Amino acid sequence: MEGLSTILNAAKQIPETLKKLGKAEMADTVLNVTQAAYDQMSENIGLKSELGDAKAALRDREDEIKKLKDLNELKANLRFENDCYWDKQGHALCSACLEKPIDPAAVRMHTGDRSNGYVICPLCKNGTWSKGSRPQRMMTY
Numbered sequence: 027m028e029g030l031s032t033i034l035n036a037a038k039q040i041p042e043t044l045k046k047l048g049k050a051e052m053a054d055t056v057l058n059v060t061q062a063a064y065d066q067m068s069e070n071i072g073l074k075s076e077l078g079d080a081k082a083a084l085r086d087r088e089d090e091i092k093k094l095k096d097l098n099e100l101k102a103n104l105r106f107e108n109d110c111y112w113d114k115q116g117h118a119l120c121s122a123c124l125e126k127p128i129d130p131a132a133v134r135m136h137t138g139d140r141s142n143g144y145v146i147c148p149l150c151k152n153g154t155w156s157k158g159s160r161p162q163r164m165m166t167y
């Protein structure tokens with residue numbers, strides 16, 4: 027905006043000179059045109075800023091869409107069993123985290139140090155049996 031102020035101040039000298047020469051009507055016209063140009067330039071600067079914000083918001087949306095597409099592609103290659111998603115290498119992924127409606131994520135389940143087949147999501151603490159089907163009786167630790 028400082029550049030605009032410099033231009034406006036320089037342009038104001040023209041009407042002052044015209045007034046001194048007795049051309050008051052022409053001075054008013056130059057002043058009005060100068061003001062209109064200044065207003066238009068100010069509006070353009072504001073629009074340029076809004077465009078930058080809109081572009082950033084669009085990039086965020088595109089990133090979010092890509093992330094969801096990647097998760098859907100991953101999910102299509104997983105098998106669901108024992109309340110977990112399983113990849114082809116036999117790793118369990120948390121179904122609660124993968125199916126969250128907001129900000130879903132592929133989180134690998136952890137076995138912990140007392141593991142007898144029970145795995146826990148390190149993020150949401152969802153737990154399930156990783157080996158075979160659920161035992162008939164829950165084991166006490």
Ligand SMILES: [Zn+2]
Nearest residue numbers: 120123147150
């Ligand atoms: Zn989880």
